[in-house]
Amino acid sequence: MAAEPAVSDAADPAGTAGRIDKRRRLPVALVRDLGRQPYEPVWHAMQAFTDARDADTADELWLVEHEPVFTLGQAGKPEHVLMAGDIPVIQVDRGGQVTYHGPGQLVLYPLLDLRRLKVGVREYVCRIEQSIIDTLADWNIEAVRREGAPGVYVAGAKIAALGIRVRRGCSFHGLAFNIDMDLSPFRRINPCGYAGLQVTSMVDLGGPSGLQAVKPALVEHLAAQFGLAVESAPLPECVATW
8 A cells, every 4th residue: 555654734423532441541442344345435434534523533443345446645656557457546645656455455444533642653654564563473474564665564575555644633544454365466566666566465374364353353453552442333324325
């Protein structure tokens, strides 16, 4: 999904805004599993959420598996899409260059008030990377970050990409984590702008073959990185009516 984060000048109907988990005294983030969805409606929904939120709005974590799509970030160059074929290409407002989303890839969109969490953009990126590294470690897969090339790598191959946007101190877009997917569409692009960059997936490394096994682990590790308690919540109204 990306190299550089994009930074620009950012109501909870359930009444969870600003709520604290009394047992652990942690702020609560709502976790919404959107299932399998096309890219554009989810993108527009997180834009709308970010624009509408205020200082009391609860943070949210959206989990989704997208239909096949190439997304081109703000630093993206059309020449990095080598042969799109039948896969649509969408220009989006996140940082970074070009990536692929498709079935078998776990996408997590952290919709966080970074000012409230007192987390800067660079630290935010590092914490997201660490949550992925810690998740892979649960399956004894050793992963690392790479200086100057955000994302997570295993033996030189990219297993997770990042592409974020911060508006009025609040984050949207997020991470894409290859679990059990057809990796061949990555050959139609220069992933994140790097020609010949190798990609891999958890299943190729001996990990689980389904997203459901990975979702709770990733949410747990990401919540720990930001000092959040998590609580499951239903689909956003706009998603439920698509």
